Amino acid sequence: MAHSQGKRRRLVADIVRQGRLQNPPFRLRGGQQLLAALTTASVLMLAVPGAALASTAAGKASKTSSSAHKEKARAKGPAANARSTARAGAAGRSSPVKEAKEARGGRSRKAGTTVAATAATSATAATAARATRKPAPAGTIQEASNAEARLIAVYEMFGRGQSRPALAKARDLVRDYPNFQLAQLVYGDLLAAQLPPSNALPDSASIAKMRGNPAMAELHEESKRRLQALRERPPANTVPSQFLALSTRSRYAIAVDASRSRLYLFENSDKGLKLTADYYISVGKSGTDKVTEGDARTPLGVYYITSSLDPKSLKDFYGAGALPINYPNPYDVRRGKTGGGIWLHGTPPQQFARAPLASDGCVVMANPDLKQLLRKVQIGATPVVTARSLQWISQPQAEKEAQSITSAITGWKDARASGNEAQLKKFYLPDFQRSSKKSNEGISVVDDEVKYAQGKRVQLKDMSYLHWRDGDDTMVVTFGEVFEGEKSGRSRRQYWLRQGTDWKLFHEEILG
Amino acid sequence: MPKSPRPRARFSFSPTVRALLLAAATCGAVLPALAAIEHEEVDKLMQAGKLDEAMVKAEAFLKDKPRDPQMRFLKGVIQLDTGKRNEAIAAFTQLTLDAPELPEPYNNLAVIYASQNQFDKARAALESAIRTNPSYATAQENLGDVYARLASQAYSKALQLDQNNTAVQPKLAVIRTLFTPTPPGAKPTALIAAAPPPAPAPVAKAAPAPAPAPAAPPPPVKVAAAPAPVAAAPKAPEAAPAPAPAPAPAAANTAANAEVESAVRAWASAWASQDMDRYLAAYGSEFTPAGGQSRKNWEEDRRARIVGKSSISVNIENLAIKVDGQNATAKFRQIYRADNLNVSSRKTLEMQRSGNQWHIRKESVGG
DSSP states (O other): OHHHHHHHHHHHHHHHHHHHHOSSSOOOOTTOHHHHHHHHHSGGGGGSTTHHHHOOHHHHHHHHSOSSSOOOSOOOOHHHHHHHHHHHHTTSOOOSSOSOOHHHHOOOTTOOOOHHHHHHHHHHHHHHHHSOOOOOOOOOOOOOOHHHHHHHHHHHHHHTTOHHHHHHHHHHHHHHOTTOHHHHHHHHHHHHHTSOSOSOSTTHHHHHHHHTOTTHHHHHHHHHHHHHHHHSOOOTTEEETTEEEOOTTSOEEEEEEGGGTEEEEEEEETTEEEEEEEEEEEEETTOBOOOSTTSOOBOOEEEEBOOOBOGGGSOGGGTTOEEEBOOSOHHHHHTTOOOOOOEEEOOOTTOSSOOSEEESSOEEEOHHHHHHHHHHOOTTTOEEEEESSOOEEEHHHHHHHTHHHHHHHHHHHHHHHTTOHHHHHTTEEEEEEEEOSSOOTTOOHHHHHHHHHTTOOEEEEEEEEEEEESSSEEEEEEEEEEETTOSOOOEEEEEEEEETTEEEEEEEEEOO | OOOOSSOOOOOOOOHHHHHHHHHHHHGGGSOOSSSHHHHHHHHHHHHTTOHHHHHHHHHHHHHHOTTOHHHHHHHHHHHHHTTOHHHHHHHHHHHHHHOTTOHHHHHHHHHHHHHTTOHHHHHHHHHHHHHHOTTOHHHHHHHHHHHHHHHHHHHHHHHTOOGGGOOOOOOOOOOOSOOOOOOTTOOOSSSSOOSOOOOOOSSSOOOOOOOOOOOOOSSOOOOOOOSSSSOOOSSOOOOOOOOOOOOOSOHHHHHHHHHHHHHHHHHHHHHHTTOHHHHHHTBOTTOOOGGGOOHHHHHHHHHHHHHTOSOEEEEEEEEEEEEETTEEEEEEEEEEEETTEEEEEEEEEEEEEETTEEEEEEEEEOO
């Protein structure tokens, strides 16, 4: 299993590497202006390295082409959805009105306002093709879903001028994944590439019309992002900058890079985090940085998976399952962010994948990809970082950045052990809140902590530091306590906020 | 080129392929040696719409020669014409098994599959046809139609559009008869296109000979040319009006013959593609319309008859050219199809050279 995966990974890596080396990517024989004209209008143009890096017009355009069109999903309405989310509610922080009901306001890819988008894409792609390509960073690890790897193989073949084999592979791909819209588009482009330069075929008009369909821009954007994510790999031996330390209690970690429409899955062991797979994902149709309920944005921050919803209890629209995350987390609440019901979920039967910007805030994955994830995540223990754009840092760098919070925790622990309430109080912000299964109203936290510790020596174990920086500098720290002479103690998740050079606690969850 | 509602796909062929096409198209002027009479009879009955009679004759023939590919093929076409699709599928499928080298049965299978909306099966059949004979123009054109439909379907799926509202069904061209190459040593009955046939069909063993490639002509246009010895193809197969160098006996006249043939085919092509400028330009200033009509009235008459049609195909068969100095006579069988009309007639064009152009001086039916 591990071997075959590695083999596949190498295979994909080879394909993509060859694609990079190959120059020029399209050998246009003399007089084949048809093909030239076609490829500028075709998604295949995006397979050219460089074209993918350059065309931003389509991305902008597709953002504007929102709303107005109802999702075709067979939504039974908010009521049905509220039921399913209510079930999930026990585990996660569920707000009364869930945003997971994308079916209500979501849209299919029939959006129809970006007339210019397609033209823009072609124009930009054409320009990019002429421009010299940026060297892509050396990347080795790749794990794409099978369907995506096959799609990329089609691109590479076409790029090498093997349009016939590419056509055959594309045909196999759409046979196996008929609902993979991007694959259908590529197949259509490859077929169209075989057509003579004539407007006279019975289907020419409808082909031309569909090529001009604004929804094409979304597929082009999907194509671009998939290619980009496969070309520009994270540097070796690096982790997303949020993961300063992760206890091996979390066997996996997830990081979402919205700018690349990519979810990275890491395996965590005593050797650290290792990237094992990455998948194409869709985020909110209005993008990221969720602030208010209904803004159709995907939240940015560090979260945990709070439950796994049985797909049988869900509408078809959510596909193979759903993994709610704890948005809004205490930091979000502190800043007045609203909404909820942010899930990682699958796709409806009629769509293998959705547009890069498609959901009401959820992270949407192809069902085969989600199934991989479902097998691995641990409720409450698998962190999910969602970032606009991930920064990748080395292990020593992560350790260095963890130093200040480590010493803050040590200071907090020592103050508590010494019973020095005044000293301990310095670690808490005035509006500190604690959430626990036990009611703790009216109890001063400092009081409680001192009583709880009773001056005993305590060991902190299974430390995880998740760093989140936007306007503020925050740290989500998870750990367990073991008092001397005892077998176990509290398990805590603390939310720290940096004020000047000091770290202060503003929220704590007693996990058990 | 004026719009034609049933326009054809154009594929850019290399000059070599074009020459082969031309050869394939024109050597049909030579009748096959074996069993030609019966085949022609059945075909004539089919053209006359007497399908039952044709079937009776075909079946009688097949009693004696049950393996005869040409007659089995014709029978399949009759079944297709009489709406017996499944029987036709069985007949053509069996032919592809017994004679996998023949492109025609694959082509007709594709036609049936396409009519049943099974475009991927149609594609596979056409690709087989082209594999056996890459220059098979009808199959190439049909494949163009099928690719276009498949592309359209793929785009619909990409956009998740309702596919029921797609445009009219592409109607693929049925091949009416097996192409039969000239048996070696057979006496050519016409002085045209003497390039040997590319021998795609194993029915009669003809030595495959690469046709000499003439200089590439201008972009290929719709030219009527029959691939078949007798039958009219409903769709004109691809053939460029290339002056084929003809190693014909009458060596001195070869060049002139080729010029005349080229002019005749250009005339037919202009007619079929409803290109009135080119069509009328084929007639010289000395041309006198029959029946004492003035040139102007005749032109208006022709225009009215040609431009109004939704589609026209003009096939030329058994073209025979006689050159005498600045004059030439081209006699041929003209198979004219327009909308529901299907007329096959003998035609004679008297041509006159002016400069290096040949123009029509007189056009007459019969002869």
